[in-house]
Amino acid sequence: MSEPLLQVSHLAKRFEGIVATDDLVLNVAAGELHAVIGPNGAGKTTLIAQLSGQLIPDSGNIHFAGDDITTLPMYRRSALGLARSFQITSLFLDLSVLDNVALAVQAHAGHSFRFWRNARAEPDLRQPARALLARVGLAERAELSAAALSHGEHRQLELAMALAGSPRMLLLDEPMAGLGPEESARMVEMLRALKRELTILLVEHDMEAVFALADRITVLVYGRVIATGVPADIRANRDVREAYLGEAETEDAGHG
Amino acid sequence: MLLFLEQCLNGLQLGLLLFLLAAGLTLIFGIMDLVNLAHGSFYMIGAYFAATFTALTGNFIVGVVLALAATLLVGMAVEVIAMRRLYGRDHLDHVLGTFGLILFFNELVRLIWGPAGMNVPLPAWLNTHFQILPGVEYPTYRIAIILVTLLVALFLYVLVMRTRIGMLIRAGATNREMVGALGININLLYTLVFGLGAALAGLAGLMQAPILTVQIGMGENILIVAFVVIIIGGIGSIRGAFIAAILVGLIDTVGRGFLPDILRLILSPRGASAIAPAMSSMLIYLLMAAVLVVRPEGLFPVSNK
Amino acid sequence: MNGLLTRRNIVVAALLIFLAVLPVYAAISGNPFLITLFTRILILAMAAASLNLIMGYGGMVSFGHAIYIGIGGYVVGILAQEGFPSGFVQWPAALIVSALFALVIGALCLRTRGVYFIMITLAFAQLLYYVAVGLDRYGGDDGLTIYARSQFAGLINLSSKTQFYYVCLVLLFGVIFLIWRLINSRFGMVIQGSRTNDRRMQAIGFPTFRYRLACFVISGTICGLSGALLANHTEFVSPAMMHWTRSGDLIVMVVLGGMGSPFGPLIGAVALLVFEEMLPFVIKLLGTPLFGEAAAHASEYWQIIMGPLLLLVVLFARGGINGLLAKGRA
Numbered sequence: 001m002s003e004p005l006l007q008v009s010h011l012a013k014r015f016e017g018i019v020a021t022d023d024l025v026l027n028v029a030a031g032e033l034h035a036v037i038g039p040n041g042a043g044k045t046t047l048i049a050q051l052s053g054q055l056i057p058d059s060g061n062i063h064f065a066g067d068d069i070t071t072l073p074m075y076r077r078s079a080l081g082l083a084r085s086f087q088i089t090s091l092f093l094d095l096s097v098l099d100n101v102a103l104a105v106q107a108h109a110g111h112s113f114r115f116w117r118n119a120r121a122e123p124d125l126r127q128p129a130r131a132l133l134a135r136v137g138l139a140e141r142a143e144l145s146a147a148a149l150s151h152g153e154h155r156q157l158e159l160a161m162a163l164a165g166s167p168r169m170l171l172l173d174e175p176m177a178g179l180g181p182e183e184s185a186r187m188v189e190m191l192r193a194l195k196r197e198l199t200i201l202l203v204e205h206d207m208e209a210v211f212a213l214a215d216r217i218t219v220l221v222y223g224r225v226i227a228t229g230v231p232a233d234i235r236a237n238r239d240v241r242e243a244y245l246g247e248a249e250t251e252d253a254g255h256g
Numbered sequence: 257m258l259l260f261l262e263q264c265l266n267g268l269q270l271g272l273l274l275f276l277l278a279a280g281l282t283l284i285f286g287i288m289d290l291v292n293l294a295h296g297s298f299y300m301i302g303a304y305f306a307a308t309f310t311a312l313t314g315n316f317i318v319g320v321v322l323a324l325a326a327t328l329l330v331g332m333a334v335e336v337i338a339m340r341r342l343y344g345r346d347h348l349d350h351v352l353g354t355f356g357l358i359l360f361f362n363e364l365v366r367l368i369w370g371p372a373g374m375n376v377p378l379p380a381w382l383n384t385h386f387q388i389l390p391g392v393e394y395p396t397y398r399i400a401i402i403l404v405t406l407l408v409a410l411f412l413y414v415l416v417m418r419t420r421i422g423m424l425i426r427a428g429a430t431n432r433e434m435v436g437a438l439g440i441n442i443n444l445l446y447t448l449v450f451g452l453g454a455a456l457a458g459l460a461g462l463m464q465a466p467i468l469t470v471q472i473g474m475g476e477n478i479l480i481v482a483f484v485v486i487i488i489g490g491i492g493s494i495r496g497a498f499i500a501a502i503l504v505g506l507i508d509t510v511g512r513g514f515l516p517d518i519l520r521l522i523l524s525p526r527g528a529s530a531i532a533p534a535m536s537s538m539l540i541y542l543l544m545a546a547v548l549v550v551r552p553e554g555l556f557p558v559s560n561k
Numbered sequence: 562m563n564g565l566l567t568r569r570n571i572v573v574a575a576l577l578i579f580l581a582v583l584p585v586y587a588a589i590s591g592n593p594f595l596i597t598l599f600t601r602i603l604i605l606a607m608a609a610a611s612l613n614l615i616m617g618y619g620g621m622v623s624f625g626h627a628i629y630i631g632i633g634g635y636v637v638g639i640l641a642q643e644g645f646p647s648g649f650v651q652w653p654a655a656l657i658v659s660a661l662f663a664l665v666i667g668a669l670c671l672r673t674r675g676v677y678f679i680m681i682t683l684a685f686a687q688l689l690y691y692v693a694v695g696l697d698r699y700g701g702d703d704g705l706t707i708y709a710r711s712q713f714a715g716l717i718n719l720s721s722k723t724q725f726y727y728v729c730l731v732l733l734f735g736v737i738f739l740i741w742r743l744i745n746s747r748f749g750m751v752i753q754g755s756r757t758n759d760r761r762m763q764a765i766g767f768p769t770f771r772y773r774l775a776c777f778v779i780s781g782t783i784c785g786l787s788g789a790l791l792a793n794h795t796e797f798v799s800p801a802m803m804h805w806t807r808s809g810d811l812i813v814m815v816v817l818g819g820m821g822s823p824f825g826p827l828i829g830a831v832a833l834l835v836f837e838e839m840l841p842f843v844i845k846l847l848g849t850p851l852f853g854e855a856a857a858h859a860s861e862y863w864q865i866i867m868g869p870l871l872l873l874v875v876l877f878a879r880g881g882i883n884g885l886l887a888k889g890r891a
Contacts (some may be wrong), residue, residue, distance in 0.1 A: 052764060053763075054760070054764075073763070073768075074760075074763040074764055075762075075763045075764075075765075075766050075767055075768045075769070078764065078765060078766030079766055083764075084764050086761070086764075090758055090760065090761045090764075091758070091761070092753075092754055092757045092758055092761070093757065094757055095753070095754070095757070099750070102750075103750055103751075103754050103762075103765065104765045104766075106747055106750060106751075107762075107765040107766035107767050108766060112747040112748055112750070112751045112767070112772065113747075113748060113772075113775065114746055114747040114748055115742070115743050115746050115748050115749075116742050116743075116746055117746055117747070118742075118745045118746065119745060119746055119747045119749070119750045120745065122747075125747075161765065164765070165766065
């Protein structure tokens with residue numbers, strides 16, 4: 001493939017003797033939806049943390065669009081076009097839904113050393129925010145406090161905020177977490193629509209969603225990549241079946 | 257250089273006392289995630305109790321033991337009555353609530369013991385000097401303080417490293433379920449830990465009492481120094497608290513002793529004596545600022561916090 | 562407009578009107594002491610407002626904010642002693658020096674959060690307290706008397722109680738208004754977001770440190786102004802002005818009034834200082850018929866109520882007086 005948009009090369013991270021990331025190699029091509037799956041404790045969230053800048057790896061490097069971003073601080077990665085959503089809802093709960101998204105828009109709208117003008121009255125911030133809310137289906141909830149939203153709506157808001165600033169690539173950390181069947185289906189459709197516009201790295205447990213959306217899948221166990229390939233290959237891969245899909249099949253049967 | 261040795265021992269003694277305070281704070285913060293600004297109040301109460309009980313019983317040791325027990329009881333009572341309601345809340349709430357306790361205790365002490373300071377006279381058998389090296393004499397009482405605090409430090413070490421409670425401390429357990437799952441009565445545990453912290457502070461206070469005057473507000477000044485110790489050592493770390501406490505104790509004492517001389521080498525005698533007292537007080541804060549620049553998490557941070 | 566006529570707004574409006582006409586009332590009732598008391602309230606309200614900016618809106622709990630009162634005050638005092646009586650020199654100097662201190666201290670302290678931050682600000686407060694005590698030339702522990710208030714070339718005479726009161730009042734209103742605009746601006750949104758979820762702010766793309774530092778500096782500068790005013794008011798500066806317990810008082814005012822509300826600091830300052838003045842008096846007044854001498858005695862220890870009261874506010878009335886007034890609007 002041509003130069004991948006995201007290149008992760010021999011990434012390693014340990015915490016006091018526990019190896020969270022072990023010589024991890026991963027490439028995501030521009031325009032693809034690349035899923036990362038693995039059992040609990042496989043280090044998926046640690047991987048996202050290192051990709052987004054929350055953690056600095058012990059060794060190895062990360063390239064995004066050709067730039068080495070391995071040690072770049074979190075707030076700089078967003079400016080480069082790499083956005084992230086959080087697994088555990090991480091919103092501004094005491095602000096309104098619209099305020100939340102408007103803040104995300106504000107981060108990409110120049111500096112914020114503006115002390116006088118009422119930010120809530122700035123069309124440059126409010127209009128794009130409303131558009132983003134409409135896109136994820138939260139337009140009517142705009143004026144409510146973020147705390148008043150349901151869990152599923154929180155995940156939608158998470159997505160809206162990640163999309164502010166038109167990122168080139170999204171790091172999605174379990175966007176389906178805690179969603180019921182209807183909400184999950186809606187989220188899958190939304191991601192399918194997003195697929196056409198940007199590159200996505202999707203960390204997920206929901207196997208239906210993963211196989212419905214992913215162009216390629218990487219399987220992580222104990223911080224190590226044990227397989228990478230198209231969904232059909234992954235499904236057929238014996239190591240993967242042993243390590244993970246066996247577990248997931250019984251899970252799936254339960255929650256389908 | 258005998259003076260230097262004496263200053264070092266004084267510094268060690270101060271450091272060990274700071275360790276008692278810092279260890280108590282760290283224990284309480286580590287297990288209950290509680291910021292206790294009123295920790296210095298227990299230091300003060302311990303000293304006041306010592307003054308009263310030694311005067312009442314006429315016996316220094318008995319008085320001191322009673323004072324320690326009384327402080328422990330007060331600590332546990334405070335935990336049951338007030339602290340319980342603060343667990344799990346914002347740290348600002350802790351700061352505010354315990355600040356209120358400081359005000360309360362300062363006034364209560366003033367009400368009971370009056371605004372004037374008190375004295376704790378040393379019994380004759382402690383008020384002697386001991387020859388630690390040929391030709392070097394050091395006050396017996398101060399040696400006693402060093403020995404007692406080292407014993408307590410040892411006790412804390414055993415507690416933290418060898419018991420289940422210690423395991424909780426090391427794991428930084430603030431998770432009530434996890435604590436409960438180990439079959440431990442949480443309420444009792446918290447009360448005891450808080451009481452222990454208070455007793456450590458009280459012990460420091462009553463040991464200092466014969467050396468310094470016992471007065472209202474004495475707790476807060478040393479509490480801030482204990483905070484400096486924790487900042488330098490790293491919050492949550494008892495080992496860090498120990499090393500930082502000794503370091504701070506030495507720098508403060510030896511610094512105060514020799515700074516005027518050092519300054520006189522650089523500045524005029526008048527200039528030196530003008531700024532020496534203020535600079536001596538500032539030394540440990542300058543150290544703290546330096547540590548902050550280089551390692552904001554402290555020298556021995558507990559990584560999971 | 563029904564939305565505007567809430568119980569809270571009415572109380573606040575009444576308070577503002579009362580403050581505006583206080584000197585007139587004091588003159589009529591022959592009670593000049595009221596002007597002195599309320600001038601002090603206004604000045605401390607300004608300091609509390611500056612703390613509310615970083616604490617209430619920004620979530621930065623500074624236990625060392627009183628040092629800026631001291632810095633502002635000492636700049637005025639030192640300049641006065643060294644032969645610079647002009648307010649046009651003193652006050653800008655107070656602002657600049659306070660800003661510089663806030664910049665340095667903030668740069669060091671803001672690298673930490675939570676408990677650490679509280680302890681570090683406390684430690685720095687103690688450090689500066691000792692610096693002030695060591696200033697032999699300017700009185701050290703005994704403090705420095707200021708023989709003449711800041712001169713403004715005849716434009717305004719600060720020696721007049723009433724004029725000085727109105728200067729403080731106008732400045733306080735100005736500060737409250739500016740802070741209100743600041744909080745709702747882009748800058749304010751960043752500060753509020755950082756309080757709620759700093760990690761998210763960085764993930765979205767905000768370099769939060771520089772904004773929080775700027776906020777800290779603005780806050781320190783405003784507090785420095787209140788220090789300059791206090792120095793003029795008491796005509797005296799001493800290290801006691803910046804003792805950490807004074808910082809505690811400011812925190813109490815902010816919380817009591819209502820953290821994160823524009824008028825909370827003013828309400829808190831009024832409540833606390835009036836309480837401090839009135840309570841012993843009230844105890845004596847009500848208690849003497851019942852308990853005789855004991856009441857007069859007890860009123861000396863009124864402060865013993867402060868502690869538990871604060872604890873109760875924290876536990877049951879976290880939104881402060883502003884919160885209590887705003888509740889039950891249904």
